[in-house]
Each structure stands twice: as C-alpha cells, then as structure tokens.
Amino acid sequence: MRRAEVNGLAGPLARALHLDAAGMISLMFALQGDFRHAVQLAERILPRGETWTIDPDPRVGRRGGLCVVRIGEAGAKGSVPALVLAAALLRVSLGA
Numbered sequence: 001m002r003r004a005e006v007n008g009l010a011g012p013l014a015r016a017l018h019l020d021a022a023g024m025i026s027l028m029f030a031l032q033g034d035f036r037h038a039v040q041l042a043e044r045i046l047p048r049g050e051t052w053t054i055d056p057d058p059r060v061g062r063r064g065g066l067c068v069v070r071i072g073e074a075g076a077k078g079s080v081p082a083l084v085l086a087a088a089l090l091r092v093s094l095g096a
Contacts, residue, residue: 006031013086017045017093030082035059038082045089046071052088054081 006028013031014024023044029037035058042052052071058081068077069088076087 003032013090016090019044027086030086033080033082035082035085038085042071042085042089045093052085054085 009031010024010028014027017023017027019027023041026037026041026044030041039059046052050071052069054067054069056065056067058067066077066079067081067084069075069081069084071088071092074088074091076084076091078084078087
C-alpha cells in the first residue's frame, strides 16, 4: 500500500482496534507491508496468552504465494503477510 492510502485507512482502523499512538504507528507500517510491525501490533492487541499462527511463516524464510493467519476462530488469507495479519486482527477486534 502506498503511504497516501495508508494515511486514509490508518485512523479509522486504529479507532476500530482501540490503538494508542504507538499502536497506530505499528499499524501504519504493517499496512505498508512490514511484517515485523504487524507482529508488534498483534502483541499489542491480543490478550496475554492468545496465540496466532501464520502458514507459511515469513519469519522462517518461507515466502511467496498465499498465507493464512488464524487467531482463534477468526482468520484471513492473502499474499502480503503483514496485511493478512492486520486483517485477522481487525476481524478479532470486531468479533467477526
């Protein structure tokens, strides 16, 4: 996503996710495709002990193709891991 697109989406998404300023920064970088910030965002949003999975996991060098993120019953699928994780977090936050 381009920075101008991120700027338009970040505010409403941050409100939906109940983020503070640091969380919004992580969200903005995640929306630009930075997986490290998407992981930080997950750590901020999810309750302690809540786990999530991603397959294939870009942290272990497997990249390309579709990835699937699961957080409890919620999930998301796509080709950009950071965006897929952000989508799954939004679904969890909204109770979908």
